[in-house]
Amino acid sequence: MSIFTKIINREIPSTIIYEDEKIIVIKDIKPLAKTHLLIIPKKEIPTINDLEEVDRELLSEMFFVAKKVAKDLKIDEWYQLHFNVWEKWWQEVMHIHMHLLSNS
Numbered sequence: 001m002s003i004f005t006k007i008i009n010r011e012i013p014s015t016i017i018y019e020d021e022k023i024i025v026i027k028d029i030k031p032l033a034k035t036h037l038l039i040i041p042k043k044e045i046p047t048i049n050d051l052e053e054v055d056r057e058l059l060s061e062m063f064f065v066a067k068k069v070a071k072d073l074k075i076d077e078w079y080q081l082h083f084n085v086w087e088k089w090w091q092e093v094m095h096i097h098m099h100l101l102s103n104s
């Protein structure tokens with residue numbers, strides 16, 4: 001079970017910004033910008049490389065949630081969205097998540 005699934009299950013505390021039946025958005029524990037959020041599907045998919053056809057809609061939904069959260073937080077003038085994929089270094093948590101970063 002990933003650390004994000006534990007957060008989703010409320011086994012580990014986190015600051016939850018948004019949640020629906022498929023997606024949760026939390027504050028990153030080690031922020032790299034004034035606002036650093038993680039948009040996480042509740043389905044535990046290890047990496048982008050593990051995506052399947054059935055996940056198309058879920059991925060799309062993550063972008064719409066990013067747009068909504070950025071608008072709600074009034075940081076939608078500029079922000080970055082990114083995924084890391086590299087087990088050996090860049091991707092620390094093997095449960096896909098989109099980073100949303102903004103200094104506005």
Ligand code: 5GP
Nearest residue numbers: 003014026027028029030084090091092093
């Ligand atoms: P990755 O390197 O896998 O793309 O990013 C994982 C992110 O998850 C990192 O930015 C890291 O700070 C964050 N993170 C790791 N463990 C926790 C945790 O327990 N709680 C929260 N809120 N963020 C975490």
